[in-house]
Every structure is written in structure tokens, then in C-alpha cells.
Amino acid sequence: MEAKEILKAHVAKIATLTDEQFDYFFSHFKQQRFQKGQALITEGDKVDCEYFVLSGCLKSFFINDDLKMFILQFAMPTWWASDYNALYNNTKATINVDCITDTEVLSLSNDDREKLCNELHNAEHFFRWRTNKGYVAAQKRLLSFMNNNVKYRYEELLKLYPELYNIVPKNLIAAYLGVSRETLSRLYNT
Amino acid sequence: MEAKEILKAHVAKIATLTDEQFDYFFSHFKQQRFQKGQALITEGDKVDCEYFVLSGCLKSFFINDDLKMFILQFAMPTWWASDYNALYNNTKATINVDCITDTEVLSLSNDDREKLCNELHNAEHFFRWRTNKGYVAAQKRLLSFMNNNVKYRYEELLKLYPELYNIVPKNLIAAYLGVSRETLSRLYNT
CATH class of the missing domain: 1.10.10 (Arc Repressor Mutant, subunit A)
Incomplete structure (x- = not known):
């Protein structure tokens, strides 16, 4: 399946966009390929983008004060990943995101997401529910850890x-x- | 400050609603008082509402298999609390929410939130950013725990x-x- 179709099917599970609206929505994404082991976000980086996984697998992780690695999340196809704290608050990354396998993503900048949400009520609806699901996953992750x-x-x-x-x-x-x-x-x- | 003013100031930090829009928005909330120790959500409950704290303090918590209590979140004034997993997925509560002190809240049902988001683009914007912030807080909580x-x-x-x-x-x-x-x-x- 093409990148556009994968994203379209993903968005359609949450929000109803016309073909014209989706074409416009999609035009703000940029397709990128990364190799196994390559870093998308490194601690200390400025973070501008979030990533929608098309193929492959990402991990977001954190090294604690005892140099022990903790994995916050694996991101498989149709999952999203970024350092959302850094992205939303315009601060430097405190976590790392890299590739477990060769990975293809669609990246979306913070500015373009806000522009789309402002212009299309349905895009705002999509991103609200995308984050609702992410919030619940983060909560479950915390419970699972506890x-x-x-x-x-x-x-x-x-x-x-x-x-x-x-x-x-x-x-x-x-x-x-x-x-x-x-x-x-x-x-x-x- | 009155309940309405507290919510209005909170919403205004994120979204711009006209006075008429805010009156309509506010008309969907229900003011409730709970006493110290009283439970708003108990494991196994059906969860219909989320709570915006006006005064007092809530805790959401979880008892693990070794009967050890873990607190996921404290909710002080202008914080929101619920079992969002249960609320969003229409499943039974897996966490508890109760009052550390006497607490006043504004409750909003799941249906009314969705109705407001559908009717008012600005309300959808507000709730998207409310959840974005919640997501980041949950992520930080997990990092802090790790x-x-x-x-x-x-x-x-x-x-x-x-x-x-x-x-x-x-x-x-x-x-x-x-x-x-x-x-x-x-x-x-x-």
C-alpha cells in the first residue's frame, strides 16, 4: 500500500475527511526513510516533527541516572512517535527515538499540524482522538510498570x-x- | 471565584470562545461536592464522566497484585481527572479516584464532551490541547517513575x-x- 493510502485508512478510522480535504491534509506530510539503528530524535535535540510509521519499527527510550535503558514505547506501522513534551512545549528532547529495523515514516511539523487543525475542524477531531488514544496508552504503560x-x-x-x-x-x-x-x-x- | 469563572479562565488559556459560546459550553457541566475520603470512581465501575477540580484535591490510584498502592496522579484545582481508559473505551474502571480533602468539581459526561466538540470547533481545540498536556504529563510521570x-x-x-x-x-x-x-x-x- 502506498503511504497516502496507509495514512488515509488510519485517519478514516477516526475522522471523516472528503478526498479534497485529505489531499490537502496529506500534502503537509513528508515521506522519509531511515536505516536500522539511525536516530530520529536524540536527547538534547530541538524537536520539530512527529512521525507516523509506515513500515518498520521505532523505539522511544530513556537512559536513567544508573545508565539503565528504559523503553517507553515501540512504534509499529500506523503508530505515531515523537518527544511530545519537547514538541508541544518547544523544549529540548529528553528522550531518544531510533530505528529497530529499517523504517519508513511520514513526518509532520508542529506548525503544519496546528495549521491543519485550525483550517479543518475534522483534522482537529482526528488529532484530538489520536492524542486521547495516546494518553490512554501512556496511562496503561504507567500502570503496567507499577x-x-x-x-x-x-x-x-x-x-x-x-x-x-x-x-x-x-x-x-x-x-x-x-x-x-x-x-x-x-x-x-x- | 465562582465555578463558571474558574472554568472560563482555564479554557481561555487554550481556546477563544465568545461569551455566548462559553455559556453554552458551561451549561453542560454539573457542579458536585464530595467529602474527604469519598470515591468518585471505584475499580469495576462504569465510567461516564470526567471531573474538573474547582477546590480540594483528588488522587487517582491503583492497587497492584502485591496490594501496594500506587498514585498515578494528584488532581488539584483546574486539573482534570477520570479513568480515561474506561471513559474513552466504554470499559469498566481499572483505577480509583477519591478525595484527599473535601472537593468541589464540575463534571462533564462523555456524550456532552463529544457533542460540544462536534458543535464548536473551539471546544474541540480546547479538549485537544487539554489532552495533549495530559499526555505529556503522563509521559513525564512514566519517565519520573523509571x-x-x-x-x-x-x-x-x-x-x-x-x-x-x-x-x-x-x-x-x-x-x-x-x-x-x-x-x-x-x-x-x-
Whole structure:
């Protein structure tokens, strides 16, 4: 499927745009390819864009004071990723976003998103519900992190991202769950 | 300040509504008073409303499998609270919301929020940015939880909620930080 069709199908799940409106909406996105390991956002960067994943997989992560990596989110196709704190508040990135595999995205600048939301009520509706879903996912992520039942959280993760198991190295799954690679191995013989 | 004025000032920080539009917007809210300790949402409940705090303080919390309480959020005046996962997805509550002190709120039903967003582009703009800010707060909360530097997190908490220290018992602050009451005492002689 072409980039435009992928985005169109994604938007149509939430908001109704006419073909003309969608063409205009789409004209503000820029298609980009990144290679495995390449960084889209690095801590300390100025953040101008958010990314809609077309193919591949991103991770957003954070290195804590003990140099331990925590993964906030994996972004698979039709997921969005950015450092939204930095993007919305015009501050420097405090998290990193990079590619687990070669990845294709559509990027949208902060200014263009606000312009689209201002010009098209339906675009504003789309982005409101996009963020509502993101908010709920972030809340669930926090609850999952607080609930110290690793088995439950591991199964929840695979339910949320069924394809993950084949794509993502086990050490990154451990970093998402907040446990050591050894703990994960012990529990699942992975 | 009256309830209407408090909400009006809050909305005006994000969106521009005419007086007539705001009167209409406000007519969908219902003012309610709750007593210290009273529950607004209990795990397993059907969730219909979200709450805008006028005075007092709410906490949203979760009891994990080891019966340990974790506080997701404190909601002070002009903050919003609900179980948004349950509210948006029409599922049963997985978290609890109750009153740390006597609390006055304005409640808004899910249906009325959607109706307002549909009828008024500016209301949709307001709620989009309200949720954007909530999303960023949830992300920061997760980062703060992952970063195991308790001292940093404690100071961050008091920066975020300066009035908290006087309102909230220390055991609840510990439950927010994810540490024991004893650890908090040892660090701060509180």
C-alpha cells in the first residue's frame, strides 16, 4: 500500500475527511526513510516533527541516572512517535527515538499540524482522538510498570504488539518491561 | 471565584470562545461536592464522566497484585481527572479516584464532551490541547517513575504541585514516588 493510502485508512478510522480535504491534509506530510539503528530524535535535540510509521519499527527510550535503558514505547506501522513534551512545549528532547529495523515514516511539523487543525475542524477531531488514544496508552504503560507482575506485563505486551516477538531483540523487550535480560530468560526460556 | 469563572479562565488559556459560546459550553457541566475520603470512581465501575477540580484535591490510584498502592496522579484545582481508559473505551474502571480533602468539581459526561466538540470547533481545540498536556504529563510521570533517583523525583513533584506538601499526608507522597514511607523519612526527615 502506498503511504497516502496507509495514512488515509488510519485517519478514516477516526475522522471523516472528503478526498479534497485529505489531499490537502496529506500534502503537509513528508515521506522519509531511515536505516536500522539511525536516530530520529536524540536527547538534547530541538524537536520539530512527529512521525507516523509506515513500515518498520521505532523505539522511544530513556537512559536513567544508573545508565539503565528504559523503553517507553515501540512504534509499529500506523503508530505515531515523537518527544511530545519537547514538541508541544518547544523544549529540548529528553528522550531518544531510533530505528529497530529499517523504517519508513511520514513526518509532520508542529506548525503544519496546528495549521491543519485550525483550517479543518475534522483534522482537529482526528488529532484530538489520536492524542486521547495516546494518553490512554501512556496511562496503561504507567500502570503496567507499577504492577510488578512481570508475567502479566509480558503477555500484555505481546497482546498489544503481536508482531513484536519476531522483530525485537529480547534485550529490548526486557528494557520495555523494566527487568533484566536474565529475569526474562528465566521466566520464559527465551 | 465562582465555578463558571474558574472554568472560563482555564479554557481561555487554550481556546477563544465568545461569551455566548462559553455559556453554552458551561451549561453542560454539573457542579458536585464530595467529602474527604469519598470515591468518585471505584475499580469495576462504569465510567461516564470526567471531573474538573474547582477546590480540594483528588488522587487517582491503583492497587497492584502485591496490594501496594500506587498514585498515578494528584488532581488539584483546574486539573482534570477520570479513568480515561474506561471513559474513552466504554470499559469498566481499572483505577480509583477519591478525595484527599473535601472537593468541589464540575463534571462533564462523555456524550456532552463529544457533542460540544462536534458543535464548536473551539471546544474541540480546547479538549485537544487539554489532552495533549495530559499526555505529556503522563509521559513525564512514566519517565519520573523509571528514573530511580528518588531525590530528583521528590523535588520534581514539589515543583509540579507546590501546595501538595501542606495538603497531602506523607504516606501518599511516598505512594506517588513508589517508595516506602520509611525511605521518604530517611531521605527528608519528614
